[in-house]
Amino acid sequence: MATSSLVRSPVSQSPVTAARRLLAVVVANPFGTAVSLGLAYLAWTLGGRIVDWAFVEATWVASSRAECSPDGACWAFIVNRLPQFAFGFYPEAERWRAWIVLLAPPLLLALAMAPDFKGRRKVLIGGFCLYPVAAFVMLSGGVPGLQPVASDKWGGLLLTMVVGIGAFVFSFPIAILLALGRTSQLPAVRLLATGFIEFWRGMPLIAILFMSVIMLPLFLPPGVEFPRLTLAMTGITLYSAAYLAEVARGGLQAVGRGQSEAANALGFGFWATQGYIIMPQALRAVLPGIVNSAISLLKDTTYVMVVGLFDLLNIVTAALSDPNWLGLATEGYVFVGLVFWSLCFGLSQVSARLERDSERAHSRAPSGERKPQ
Amino acid sequence: MSVNATIAVRSLSKWYGSWRALRDISLDIAGGTCTVLCGPSGSGKSTLLRCLNGLEEWQQGEVAIGGVAVGYKARELRRLRRDVGMVFQHFNLFPHLTVLDNVTLAPRIVRGRRRGESEDHAMHLLERVGVAEHAGKLSSALSGGQQQRVAIARALAMQPHVLLFDEPTSALDPESVKEVLDVMIDLARSGTTMVVVTHEMGFARRVAGRVIFMDKGSIVETGAPDEFFDCPCTDRAKAFLGDIVNR
Numbered sequence: 001m002a003t004s005s006l007v008r009s010p011v012s013q014s015p016v017t018a019a020r021r022l023l024a025v026v027v028a029n030p031f032g033t034a035v036s037l038g039l040a041y042l043a044w045t046l047g048g049r050i051v052d053w054a055f056v057e058a059t060w061v062a063s064s065r066a067e068c069s070p071d072g073a074c075w076a077f078i079v080n081r082l083p084q085f086a087f088g089f090y091p092e093a094e095r096w097r098a099w100i101v102l103l104a105p106p107l108l109l110a111l112a113m114a115p116d117f118k119g120r121r122k123v124l125i126g127g128f129c130l131y132p133v134a135a136f137v138m139l140s141g142g143v144p145g146l147q148p149v150a151s152d153k154w155g156g157l158l159l160t161m162v163v164g165i166g167a168f169v170f171s172f173p174i175a176i177l178l179a180l181g182r183t184s185q186l187p188a189v190r191l192l193a194t195g196f197i198e199f200w201r202g203m204p205l206i207a208i209l210f211m212s213v214i215m216l217p218l219f220l221p222p223g224v225e226f227p228r229l230t231l232a233m234t235g236i237t238l239y240s241a242a243y244l245a246e247v248a249r250g251g252l253q254a255v256g257r258g259q260s261e262a263a264n265a266l267g268f269g270f271w272a273t274q275g276y277i278i279m280p281q282a283l284r285a286v287l288p289g290i291v292n293s294a295i296s297l298l299k300d301t302t303y304v305m306v307v308g309l310f311d312l313l314n315i316v317t318a319a320l321s322d323p324n325w326l327g328l329a330t331e332g333y334v335f336v337g338l339v340f341w342s343l344c345f346g347l348s349q350v351s352a353r354l355e356r357d358s359e360r361a362h363s364r365a366p367s368g369e370r371k372p373q
Numbered sequence: 374m375s376v377n378a379t380i381a382v383r384s385l386s387k388w389y390g391s392w393r394a395l396r397d398i399s400l401d402i403a404g405g406t407c408t409v410l411c412g413p414s415g416s417g418k419s420t421l422l423r424c425l426n427g428l429e430e431w432q433q434g435e436v437a438i439g440g441v442a443v444g445y446k447a448r449e450l451r452r453l454r455r456d457v458g459m460v461f462q463h464f465n466l467f468p469h470l471t472v473l474d475n476v477t478l479a480p481r482i483v484r485g486r487r488r489g490e491s492e493d494h495a496m497h498l499l500e501r502v503g504v505a506e507h508a509g510k511l512s513s514a515l516s517g518g519q520q521q522r523v524a525i526a527r528a529l530a531m532q533p534h535v536l537l538f539d540e541p542t543s544a545l546d547p548e549s550v551k552e553v554l555d556v557m558i559d560l561a562r563s564g565t566t567m568v569v570v571t572h573e574m575g576f577a578r579r580v581a582g583r584v585i586f587m588d589k590g591s592i593v594e595t596g597a598p599d600e601f602f603d604c605p606c607t608d609r610a611k612a613f614l615g616d617i618v619n620r
Contacts, residue, residue: 269447
């Protein structure tokens with residue numbers, strides 16, 4: 001019917017029209033069509049092989065490598081080792097504590113992703129600021145009701161989480177001070193901040209980790225001992241602070257001079273101006289850069305293996321030498337890759353959501369107001 | 374009106390490098406009056422205004438407001454600035470805060486007022502400048518004229534003795550100029566001590582107690598608005614007024 005074709009949306013067009021349009025595209029762009037077809041063929045064959053290996057021929061339940069199908073992935077290895085990959089050597093009786101620490105960050109992110117959630121920013125900031133200390137108390141215990149668990153028993157994803165989030169959160173205030181220092185009017189402050197940033201940024205993380213775990217104790221008074229985890233985290237925190245400081249400095253430069261002038265004219269002091277006026281705008285302006293740093297830091301935590309900490313990557317690597325499960329490096333590393341990818345993807349999703357929020361808030365047209373003609 | 378609001382400038386000179394922005398300016402402004410600073414661009418009028426609350430540093434001379442010297446010590450400067458409000462050409466509202474928070478932030482942080490009290494006062498001020506219905510919006514969502522009126526309310530919220538205006542209507546479209554000027558006229562008539570850098574001669578004529586004409590960093594002419602506009606004494610002022618009228 002003539003009338004109905006007018007009402008129809010272009011999506012629900014008849015197959016004939018669709019084919020005609022496709023043909024038009026092919027005729028207009030033969031080279032592009034050829035490339036598309038070639039890529040589609042590649043995706044089909046390669047993708048097919050991957051699906052075969054990972055799902056069709058895969059073995060999920062087995063007690064050793066020998067029971068796995070030789071043609072597919074031996075996921076049984078991962079399944080059997082899952083508790084260890086998640087928690088390291090955390091005592092089984094106390095695992096519930098590790099569960100809470102492990103699940104808190106994803107839950108926090110999920111909560112923050114809820115649509116039209118007003119306090120998103122507050123929940124995220126508050127939650128992640130509290131997390132490192134809360135996680136530390138929860139895991140190490142020693143307070144009434146919680147048995148002490150030495151930090152060398154922590155491992156796997158749990159350790160990755162605690163080190164990654166902890167170092168990032170602790171490095172944040174340091175980074176802000178460094179960024180302010182580097183943009184300061186006072187030459188001595190500027191020199192110190194710049195020197196600090198350039199020193200920590202210029203060193204490979206592996207060197208920093210070795211230094212903090214092997215050299216730092218030499219400078220401590222005899223009898224004072226810190227667990228390796230604390231030393232390694234100190235190193236990563238300072239390393240991350242140097243990078244974040246440069247991101248924050250970019251944000252500071254994005255805030256116009258008029259803002260600090262307005263604050264000064266109202267009688268704000270330096271710290272009040274920074275805290276209430278400049279920093280909130282600066283950090284919002286560089287949110288993508290901050291998330292980028294967080295993602296990069298999370299992956300950098302895998303370097304703690306060089307000082308003998310068993311993070312997710314290291315504990316999987318160690319498990320590969322189990323005589324019952326030899327030769328499963330592919331499965332192990334694919335698993336590690338997927339876990340890291342999911343974490344980082346989650347982070348970038350939350351960041352995108354936060355950016356959309358602030359964009360929407362700032363582009364809201366003045367409603368209820370008529371422009372005078 | 375208020376003794377606190379007298380402004381005294383003595384032999385003020387300022388250089389930007391080798392270029393002299395202000396030449397030996399001396400000036401007394403009585404409390405409760407509205408003073409208009411005008412002059413061609415680059416004449417030093419904005420620089421002079423920004424010296425009054427210490428946003429600019431100078432090399433020679435003294436400035437005092439209400440008998441208190443405007444100095445370089447951060448704490449004294451901060452105390453003085455609480456009592457000297459400023460409205461900027463580009464509003465400089467805080468874009469990450471709502472209109473209401475823009476107005477209440479300084480009273481809460483700087484004066485230590487409670488939230489409820491300062492919000493009541495802020496709503497009263499927003500009502501006065503005619504933007505109360507936008508109190509909950511982010512300031513960046515408002516039109517230029519509305520933003521500038523919020524900026525005036527923000528300055529008023531500190532209950533300043535003196536209000537400084539730095540070309541408050543220059544960045545506005547013609548329709549918005551009037552809404553801002555109306556608010557300023559209302560303020561001037563209620564006896565607020567105001568120093569206004571502006572090219573709005575109509576405003577000067579209606580409410581200014583005195584017009585100060587500046588050129589090349591010096592005060593060239595000063596007088597009551599009627600005298601100044603009807604028969605300017607100096608050639609430079611005549612030329613300037615001619616330019617303004619013919620624009």
